[in-house]
Amino acid sequence: MSSNPATVSQALHWRYATKKFAPRAIPDATWAMLRESLALTPSSYNLQPWKLIAVENSAVRERLQTHSWNQGQITGASHLVVFARRTEITEADVDRLTQQITNVRGTPPEKLAAYRQMMVSGIVKGKGAQAQKDWASCQLYIALGQLMAVAAVLAIDTCPLEGIDPAKYDEVLDLKATGYETVVACALGYRSADDHYALAKKVRFATDEVVTKV
Numbered sequence: 149m150s151s152n153p154a155t156v157s158q159a160l161h162w163r164y165a166t167k168k169f170a171p172r173a174i175p176d177a178t179w180a181m182l183r184e185s186l187a188l189t190p191s192s193y194n195l196q197p198w199k200l201i202a203v204e205n206s207a208v209r210e211r212l213q214t215h216s217w218n219q220g221q222i223t224g225a226s227h228l229v230v231f232a233r234r235t236e237i238t239e240a241d242v243d244r245l246t247q248q249i250t251n252v253r254g255t256p257p258e259k260l261a262a263y264r265q266m267m268v269s270g271i272v273k274g275k276g277a278q279a280q281k282d283w284a285s286c287q288l289y290i291a292l293g294q295l296m297a298v299a300a301v302l303a304i305d306t307c308p309l310e311g312i313d314p315a316k317y318d319e320v321l322d323l324k325a326t327g328y329e330t331v332v333a334c335a336l337g338y339r340s341a342d343d344h345y346a347l348a349k350k351v352r353f354a355t356d357e358v359v360t361k362v
């Protein structure tokens with residue numbers, strides 16, 4: 149299991165928020181890896197308070213574009229992922245996770261009791277309604293970051309999209325009664341040859357300014 153700094157650096161400098169995608173589909177095996185990268189995203193306590201929705205239906209994508217400042221990436225990209233957060237973190241969410249740990253690792257429930265209690269007091273009871281949503285959003289953005297980084301390494305272009313109307317997305321995607329709500333989206337595919345943003349120099353503050361040491 150290895151890569152090297154030069155390859156990763158090249159990928160991260162190569163990527164940019166793609167404004168115009170070419171009409172070219174991501175191969176199935178590559179898309180399968182991108183999907184898996186979403187499912188492999190780490191989260192606080194491992195609670196995974198999200199639903200990641202790959203929108204394949206083109207009519208739905210067209211409707212979503214009208215609720216996205218009409219940004220062309222919504223319909224123009226090969227794939228579109230909508231990131232929805234859990235609207236509320238409940239004891240049932242905690243139990244779902246501990247059950248999965250038991251299923252996967254064979255850990256007896258009594259051995260998970262203290263961990264369960266930590267999650268209940270820290271998140272379920274320890275945070276108010278808005279703080280729970282904010283916390284869930286933080287976890288979602290880890291998934292978004294991981295997806296974009298993995299995509300770059302696979303030479304897949306992305307555009308993260310906050311320029312969307314989350315409430316309208318919830319309506320179009322029928323999320324209202326599901327316990328999840330839209331936060332952000334990401335279009336994925338291949339840059340169009342005439343997307344001049346690809347040629348723009350990357351604007352960042354200097355690494356030494358951003359990453360300091362004590």
Ligand SMILES: Cc1cc2nc3c(=O)[nH]c(=O)nc-3n(C[C@H](O)[C@H](O)[C@H](O)COP(=O)(O)O)c2cc1C
Pocket residue numbers: 163164165166167219307308309310311312332350351
């Ligand atoms: C969470 C998030 C939301 C963004 N929303 C949009 C968007 O709606 N439309 C868009 O064209 N770019 C969007 N961007 C792209 C940023 O403007 C872009 O990442 C930033 O300017 C840095 O440029 P680079 O990604 O090309 O290096 C978003 C970026 C992030 C991280």
